[in-house]
Amino acid sequence: MVMNDIDLGWLAGIFEGEGCIYITQDGRTLRLTIPSTDLETVEKVKRLTGIGTIHQANYVVKSGESRVIYRWQAQKLLEVQDLLRTLLPHFGKRRTAKAIEGLAIEPNPNGYGPRNPQRLEVCRRGLHEMVGNNVAVAKNGNRRCRLCRNERERDRARSNRESLSLS
Numbered sequence: 001m002v003m004n005d006i007d008l009g010w011l012a013g014i015f016e017g018e019g020c021i022y023i024t025q026d027g028r029t030l031r032l033t034i035p036s037t038d039l040e041t042v043e044k045v046k047r048l049t050g051i052g053t054i055h056q057a058n059y060v061v062k063s064g065e066s067r068v069i070y071r072w073q074a075q076k077l078l079e080v081q082d083l084l085r086t087l088l089p090h091f092g093k094r095r096t097a098k099a100i101e102g103l104a105i106e107p108n109p110n111g112y113g114p115r116n117p118q119r120l121e122v123c124r125r126g127l128h129e130m131v132g133n134n135v136a137v138a139k140n141g142n143r144r145c146r147l148c149r150n151e152r153e154r155d156r157a158r159s160n161r162e163s164l165s166l167s
């Protein structure tokens, strides 16, 4: 993977902000995803990395409007590990730990993950994959997206701070 510093910085920034590293429960599949409402962004990710595929997801927001999310994802183990090694020096602490976990996965003899990876299940907003730690199961059995919940809590904390500073 050959990238100049500007492209590498851009990619690392996008990944740090929006990207997710997923490792399946059986510890065999490593998947990187970057969701975006902007098709150009995910196309640039695909062009720079030279790997992965782009999927389009439609979802309906509360107001009834429908939105489109584009998601770049890559899950061929050796390719993904190669990309992680390139980005590793630019990651924050938490992501570095996850990346190291992903780099430790041993390839199958054919060099890739399972032959028939399960279909992606994503959260209602179409942003995050519903696997492993990201699934919070409510008392009524509903499966909720932890990343979305964290985002809502951050927004709530922020608006609380803003209303405090206004009063």
Ligand SMILES: [Zn+2]
Residues within 6 Å of the ligand: 123, 124, 125, 126, 127, 128, 145, 146, 147, 148, 149
């Ligand atoms: Zn989500």
